[in-house]
Amino acid sequence: MANSDIEEGLAFTPKFDANGLVTAVVTDAGSGDVLMVAHMNDEALQKTIASGEAWYFSRSRKAIWKKGETSGHIQRVIEMRIDCDQDAVWLKVDQQGGGACHTGRRSCFYRALPLGKSGAAKLEFRDAQKTFDPEKVYK
């Protein structure tokens, strides 16, 4: 398929990488904050589209999984978009439960990288308060 069709057309032709995956960026539909970055294979994409709830592919476990299956922290997808070259999707979700991150926080992005420094950067906590107890939720 020509680049112009992939970029300007309305056919859904996801461009999977060598591992059969596209990147999924997940934002909170309310706050706009990025909650997590994950991956989807074809099956996870299809299940997400059909159900309106987010499914991903775990690269470490090599299996699809439904977000919230263990924790109850399901992601209801409000809107799903695909990028110009169709190798990344953006999910705006209604995050159920305490949050998206397995560490017990609302977002996986709870540390900032200070800018304007050279050499070894030191992270700084931002919005890092825990919103649920992962030991209770993932047992």
Added chain:
Amino acid sequence: MANSDIEEGLAFTPKFDANGLVTAVVTDAGSGDVLMVAHMNDEALQKTIASGEAWYFSRSRKAIWKKGETSGHIQRVIEMRIDCDQDAVWLKVDQQGGGACHTGRRSCFYRALPLGKSGAAKLEFRDAQKTFDPEKVYK
């Protein structure tokens, strides 16, 4: 390094993939919209941190590039965060010029995937108006 140190510590220890890259999610600091998804190698990360302007690694050209070098559409980084396992960064940027997408749009995510459908999905344009003429900007 133990998982707990990577997740709960303040040492910046990016986890590069087999190609030496981390995923970069870029949002508009004003609207919160996702503008693009790209990749950074160690050099692009360091240049971004030091300069406060976004640099990426092109997987097709196998070279780092500064966003806006040709187009003038530089991204001034307002805040940069890293995720729990340190394999993805989130840049909140002040997007200079017409937009981030090489197709001439503000965001690369200008098509939605309708939910609740099974089988072949057909995309729908969303916020797809062009904000600049790519033929004039990238010549």
